[in-house]
Amino acid sequence: PVPVDPKVKRASDILKYGIPDRGPTVRYYQNHVLSYDQARRTPLWVAEHINSQHIQGPANRKHSKFRPDPSVDPMFTAHNGDYWKSGWSRGHMAPAGDNKFDQEAMNDTFLLSNIVPQNLQNNAGFWNRFEMYCRDLTSRFEDVYVVSGPLYLPTQEDEQKVVKYPVIGESEVAVPTHLYKVVVAERFNTPTSIGAFIVPNQPIDFGPKLTDFQVPIEDLEKSSGLKFYPQLDRSKAKNLCEMDSCKLITQKEFELWIIGRKLQSARTQERVEKVWKELEEKKLKPDQYLVDLYAKKKVELAAKQSEE
Amino acid sequence: PVPVDPKVKRASDILKYGIPDRGPTVRYYQNHVLSYDQARRTPLWVAEHINSQHIQGPANRKHSKFRPDPSVDPMFTAHNGDYWKSGWSRGHMAPAGDNKFDQEAMNDTFLLSNIVPQNLQNNAGFWNRFEMYCRDLTSRFEDVYVVSGPLYLPTQEDEQKVVKYPVIGESEVAVPTHLYKVVVAERFNTPTSIGAFIVPNQPIDFGPKLTDFQVPIEDLEKSSGLKFYPQLDRSKAKNLCEMDSCKLITQKEFELWIIGRKLQSARTQERVEKVWKELEEKKLKPDQYLVDLYAKKKVELAAKQSEE
Ligand SMILES: [Mg+2]
Ligand SMILES: [Mg+2]
Numbered sequence A, B: 001p002v003p004v005d006p007k008v009k010r011a012s013d014i015l016k017y018g019i020p021d022r023g024p025t026v027r028y029y030q031n032h033v034l035s036y037d038q039a040r041r042t043p044l045w046v047a048e049h050i051n052s053q054h055i056q057g058p059a060n061r062k063h064s065k066f067r068p069d070p071s072v073d074p075m076f077t078a079h080n081g082d083y084w085k086s087g088w089s090r091g092h093m094a095p096a097g098d099n100k101f102d103q104e105a106m107n108d109t110f111l112l113s114n115i116v117p118q119n120l121q122n123n124a125g126f127w128n129r130f131e132m133y134c135r136d137l138t139s140r141f142e143d144v145y146v147v148s149g150p151l152y153l154p155t156q157e158d159e160q161k162v163v164k165y166p167v168i169g170e171s172e173v174a175v176p177t178h179l180y181k182v183v184v185a186e187r188f189n190t191p192t193s194i195g196a197f198i199v200p201n202q203p204i205d206f207g208p209k210l211t212d213f214q215v216p217i218e219d220l221e222k223s224s225g226l227k228f229y230p231q232l233d234r235s236k237a238k239n240l241c242e243m244d245s246c247k248l249i250t251q252k253e254f255e256l257w258i259i260g261r262k263l264q265s266a267r268t269q270e271r272v273e274k275v276w277k278e279l280e281e282k283k284l285k286p287d288q289y290l291v292d293l294y295a296k297k298k299v300e301l302a303a304k305q306s307e308e
Helices: A006-014 A103-109 A120-124 A126-139 A217-224 A251-265 A269-281 A288-307 B006-014 B103-109 B120-124 B126-139 B217-224 B251-265 B269-281 B288-307
Strands: A033-037 A042-050 A089-092 A115-118 A143-151 A154-157 A160-168 A178-186 A193-200 B033-037 B042-050 B089-092 B115-118 B143-151 B154-157 B160-168 B178-186 B193-200
Touching (some): A006 B042, A042 A115, A042 B006, A089 A120, A120 A126, A126 A143, A126 A193, B042 B126, B126 B143, B126 B193, B251 B269, B251 B288, B269 B288
Antiparallel strands (some): A033 A042, A089 A115, A143 A178, A154 A160, B154 B160, B178 B193
């Protein structure tokens, strides 16, 4: 017979009625994997693998809806109502935009198990640009791995360090003080690169650089209580921000991108013209993509109008 | 071949470098089992099984030392130095006194994985009496199961609910706002009893009753993110405080108990007499246990003195 550790034997008495259950360690979705924090009603971490095939395709966020994750026990799930009038937006950890290849995969990212209360400007601005940077890495690396999640960091308050964060709604969803990403990028026959970043859950304008938020991965691990990529040999890994630029898109590029999004979703010719005028007002020179999109939209909407 | 869930198949790419690791779900000790919160450097829950055999015996806390749990990754462990001058005491979750049967089992409860920063008066007072009550249950029930742990509960602050707690020392050990216990008691041929309690991590005097802190177990589960005793059929369980008294020992009984502890640890005859005088000062009538202990101590110390 296999010898049994007496501590484990004793545990079978102690745990006669089962182990206190914090839910499954890992939850699986179409194109992301996460661990859920049942006490805080947010993910603990969300893992992705991004490559050039996943970030393009027909999926559109207008077909996706935020909703409670049916796999999470009702006692521990967040609800859309928790976010309403809370002052906090619903921030994706696995971004919708990493799942353009498949509508179902994109829909999965709208499950509230993948969402944290995020400052709206941060969500639409700096964090959005950070997500774009991760996708853009696939033009220079074959495989990009990202783990994202919320943090609850202390601040000095008088003589002591204090952790302080609001909880929102009936479900008391925790609002993180910071968000993190650990990014691993690799291509054939070159060393793997890794970078860890902690971003405050606050408005961040175009002044700060992504590298301003880079931290030693061990610092993030100590704060989060997690060890990331345990099967990666870090002694051979390079600093992502030395192997690649870690440069986010500029204000100009970002504004052109926003105008592109507005053009794409425009449903009337007046709206198309109004968006196009923003370029002049902001003294922005459209790139070829925008010029083509503008022309295409005008033809489309003219045809639609003549049908009516 | 066994069909593979495509989500799980995709996960093997996403998790190429391993799952973010929050440490083992369950850690085993001589006479308790716990789950450790690597981010907060405290246990998440600690489970015990108490019966009359475990709570008596030769083990003595004077032979035990608080120390970092060697099984916890150094990055995530608490240290004794974190507690020094912090204003918080080291509070056992599995109490030392539940392990009188075995010195090694008692020593295990002094590992900092079993400890949370606890208000000293709470630790020595109300919580101590609560632990005594759990042990006393073994005189009326054969088996008592207890799960104990820390909580971080929000309070209303202006318009919003806020979670706020200090962290102490270099390791930033989280100071819980509350502590919980879920107690299951059973004896042959009677229904199992269960009670859940949430106690503020503050001084509590002899006014409040234990029942003042009883809560529906579902409330505790929602706050903690844990489901307790998942293999217990709750529909058949009774309310512990209806099946038993849930009465803590009185102030008088508690003061006698403290004098007993002082007598036991007295090392000189002067000390013995000084402690004995406290009875008069406090107008307490010693019970037979104390009278016998007093006599025994005097003989012991007289013999010791004549040896010197
Ligand atoms: Mg977002
Ligand atoms: Mg104690």
